[in-house]
Amino acid sequence: MQLYKRRIPLTIVFIMGIGLIICYYIPLKTSDNILNESMKWVRIIAAFSLVIGVYSLMRSHYIKISKQSSGWAYSIVMFIFLIITLIAGFGWGSKGKSFQWIFDWINVPASSTVFSILAFYIASAAYRAFRARNVEAAVMLVAAIIVMVGRIPFGDMIADKLPQSLKFLSPSSLVDWLMNKPGMAARRAIMLGICLSVIATSMRIIFGIERTYMGGKD
Amino acid sequence: MREFLIFFFVSAIIVSAFLLYAEETPEKLILPQEFYAIDSPEESTGSICLIWSKSPTEGKDIEYFIYQSTSKEGSFTEFEKIDSTNEKLKLSSNSTYFGLWKRNENYRYKEINLTIKTIRTTIKDISTGNELLSYTYEEPGETVEKFKTDSETGEEVFNYSYKDINTGEVKSGVFVISKRVDDKTKAINEVITKVIATRIDPKYFKLGMMRKTDLEPLMLPDIVTAQPRINFFKWSKLNNIVVLILMYIFVYYYINKAKKNPNIFLRKIAGLDAVDDAIGRATEMGKPILYSTGYYDASEISTIASINILGQVAKKVANYDSRIIVPCKWPIAMTVCQEVVKEAYIDAGRPDAYNPNDIFFIAGEQFSYTAAVNGLMVREKPAANFLLGTFAGESLLLAETGNTIGAIQIAGTDSVYQIPFFIAACDYCLIGEELYAASAYLSREPRIVGTLKGQDMGKILIVLAIVLGIFFVTLSSFTYNEYFNLIKYFFTVR
Numbered sequence: 001m002q003l004y005k006r007r008i009p010l011t012i013v014f015i016m017g018i019g020l021i022i023c024y025y026i027p028l029k030t031s032d033n034i035l036n037e038s039m040k041w042v043r044i045i046a047a048f049s050l051v052i053g054v055y056s057l058m059r060s061h062y063i064k065i066s067k068q069s070s071g072w073a074y075s076i077v078m079f080i081f082l083i084i085t086l087i088a089g090f091g092w093g094s095k096g097k098s099f100q101w102i103f104d105w106i107n108v109p110a111s112s113t114v115f116s117i118l119a120f121y122i123a124s125a126a127y128r129a130f131r132a133r134n135v136e137a138a139v140m141l142v143a144a145i146i147v148m149v150g151r152i153p154f155g156d157m158i159a160d161k162l163p164q165s166l167k168f169l170s171p172s173s174l175v176d177w178l179m180n181k182p183g184m185a186a187r188r189a190i191m192l193g194i195c196l197s198v199i200a201t202s203m204r205i206i207f208g209i210e211r212t213y214m215g216g217k218d
Numbered sequence: 219m220r221e222f223l224i225f226f227f228v229s230a231i232i233v234s235a236f237l238l239y240a241e242e243t244p245e246k247l248i249l250p251q252e253f254y255a256i257d258s259p260e261e262s263t264g265s266i267c268l269i270w271s272k273s274p275t276e277g278k279d280i281e282y283f284i285y286q287s288t289s290k291e292g293s294f295t296e297f298e299k300i301d302s303t304n305e306k307l308k309l310s311s312n313s314t315y316f317g318l319w320k321r322n323e324n325y326r327y328k329e330i331n332l333t334i335k336t337i338r339t340t341i342k343d344i345s346t347g348n349e350l351l352s353y354t355y356e357e358p359g360e361t362v363e364k365f366k367t368d369s370e371t372g373e374e375v376f377n378y379s380y381k382d383i384n385t386g387e388v389k390s391g392v393f394v395i396s397k398r399v400d401d402k403t404k405a406i407n408e409v410i411t412k413v414i415a416t417r418i419d420p421k422y423f424k425l426g427m428m429r430k431t432d433l434e435p436l437m438l439p440d441i442v443t444a445q446p447r448i449n450f451f452k453w454s455k456l457n458n459i460v461v462l463i464l465m466y467i468f469v470y471y472y473i474n475k476a477k478k479n480p481n482i483f484l485r486k487i488a489g490l491d492a493v494d495d496a497i498g499r500a501t502e503m504g505k506p507i508l509y510s511t512g513y514y515d516a517s518e519i520s521t522i523a524s525i526n527i528l529g530q531v532a533k534k535v536a537n538y539d540s541r542i543i544v545p546c547k548w549p550i551a552m553t554v555c556q557e558v559v560k561e562a563y564i565d566a567g568r569p570d571a572y573n574p575n576d577i578f579f580i581a582g583e584q585f586s587y588t589a590a591v592n593g594l595m596v597r598e599k600p601a602a603n604f605l606l607g608t609f610a611g612e613s614l615l616l617a618e619t620g621n622t623i624g625a626i627q628i629a630g631t632d633s634v635y636q637i638p639f640f641i642a643a644c645d646y647c648l649i650g651e652e653l654y655a656a657s658a659y660l661s662r663e664p665r666i667v668g669t670l671k672g673q674d675m676g677k678i679l680i681v682l683a684i685v686l687g688i689f690f691v692t693l694s695s696f697t698y699n700e701y702f703n704l705i706k707y708f709f710t711v712r
Contacts, residue, residue, distance in 0.1 A: 027449050027451070028449075050549055056549070056579040057581075110589075114589045117615060121618040125621075125639065190634055196465070196680070197673060209473070209666060213522050213554060
């Protein structure tokens with residue numbers, strides 16, 4: 001059991017990890033082929049796993065219906081649409097009119113609707129975040145107001161009224177400065193930290209130091 | 219006065235005549251002094267670089283001409299003509315190949331691939347599997363293959379025209395690939411293209427130069443060639459691998475150090491200290507805990523980092539006898555999460571409390587997943603939400619919904635643009651690297667904690683590189699010494 005659950009997976013992780021790092025530095029066609037091939041493997045495995053995913057989805061909704069737990073009627077809707085989409089997909093193909101109709105007129109509008117709610121959520125989150133409770137929050141509030149004004153036509157109107165010598169104080173110039181100087185510096189600092197963390201985490205995984213993702217300890 | 223006027227008019231006539239002559243007689247073209255060929259550095263695809271020194275007479279209406287021949291004595295044919303002001307010609311435009319040497323400003327280059335591919339195209343009838351046509355050709359060559367789709371019907375045809383490799387005969391035709399049958403596009407024939415061989419075709423090159431208005435280019439006497447070689451290392455990535463090796467050394471050193479002395483100081487991370495409180499609160503309220511691993515699948519390092527935290531959180535949940543719900547966006551992530559949570563429950567000595575149905579797949583679509591998790595939050599009203607991993611547009615949608623139901627929220631992401639949303643809407647936020655450090659922080663396992671120290675050394679290394687980089691860039695701009703440029707090149711991200 002130890003062999004199948006630990007040693008073989010860890011050996012595969014080690015060989016693939018080190019192998020792909022080496023391939024990155026070697027400018028041979030073989031390296032590209034190995035990298036592309038491994039990406040194909042990932043896609044193939046992901047495609048197979050979709051069956052497990054659909055099974056899990058059906059199971060969780062079946063349990064909801066059988067227990068008649070809160071919102072179980074929505075699970076029936078899920079089953080109806082799953083069956084309709086499967087029939088459309090398998091019957092006429094993913095390029096068929098029926099499948100495309102479902103995608104264009106149900107999936108896309110529904111996704112857009114969910115995404116559009118973001119505007120209202122931004123407003124409520126901004127209201128909480130921009131209350132000037134202390135100096136830092138006040139600085140953030142001022143910066144946010146400048147960015148908002150600089151991104152709307154009103155900002156351009158203000159810029160038009162300013163004399164040439166004071167153009168650098170126009171909201172859009174201030175926005176550019178805020179985004180490209182202090183904003184960029186903070187982003188880069190975070191990115192550097194993330195990159196180093198990714199290297200360290202990859203090392204922990206490649207050398208088998210971190211094994212939580214495999215479940216349990218040694 | 220009269221003499222002065224005569225002198226003035228004569229001078230004006232002479233100057234005007236001179237200017238007129240100068241405008242009408244174009245400057246004489248000066249050919250490049252040097253012209254040579256080298257193997258393209260950093261690649262092994264069979265290409266070479268032609269390099270020549272900048273001509274002082276380059277300009278808008280001047281073109282460089284490259285001529286090619288299969289033998290040194292053979293007749294040369296035009297290969298390409300390039301505008302002399304083309305930015306891509308500049309050697310300095312490709313620092314990956316040629317570095318940051320100042321002299322690169324005075325050189326021009328053109329990369330030429332000498333690989334000839336032998337390609338076999340086969341057209342097959344899908345229903346019978348019979349081969350309808352098969353031909354072999356060389357690329358680059360005169361062969362034309364083009365798929366054309368009717369935008370209204372979706373029907374597709376394949377146009378071909380090729381020169382037979384054996385007979386030299388040119389053949390062309392059209393095959394219907396798919397057609398419309400009963401409201402559905404049906405594939406009839408299939409085109410299979412396969413590279414069956416590759417070879418290097420050595421060539422000789424000459425360089426010429428002329429004005430667009432001229433009839434004949436001025437030619438350099440030099441005939442150059444180079445043999446493409448196999449390169450085994452991307453030298454432009456040298457700095458990258460040096461940092462990687464140093465990081466490995468630091469991490470290895472600190473892991474060993476941590477094994478000997480496990481009491482390594484870790485600065486407090488409020489978000490991770492609040493994990494116990496969040497789980498405790500959920501237990502007291504008798505409500506579940508919701509955990510999301512984010513937008514990406516288990517192949518992403520951020521998702522793996524999140525799954526590592528999930529293992530620690532699930533163990534605490536099992537100890538507190540609470541319930542954890544993990545809605546997953548990807549099936550692979552779901553199976554990994556199930557295994558991790560199961561092992562955590564076994565580790566905590568409560569395997570009976572593990573419920574695999576609480577870790578389930580929802581949808582691969584971004585907003586379908588978001589809508590479903592939001593619905594779940596509203597129905598189940600979890601007392602604590604953990605949003606850890608990479609998130610995109612759904613970050614605020616999830617966090618705000620969690621906020622409205624009054625859940626204590628601990629979020630963490632490595633997507634820089636989503637951090638502000640989490641800070642605004644969540645109680646605690648792990649910023650960037652804290653997400654990756656969380657597993658070590660929660661487990662306190664010396665070997666994992668040791669890697670954090672190694673990471674800190676990496677940061678010191680980067681700060682040093684930034685300071686040295688700034689110093690050498692400043693020095694090179696003051697002194698114009700190209701050796702400082704070389705050091706700057708080492709510190710440049712490529």
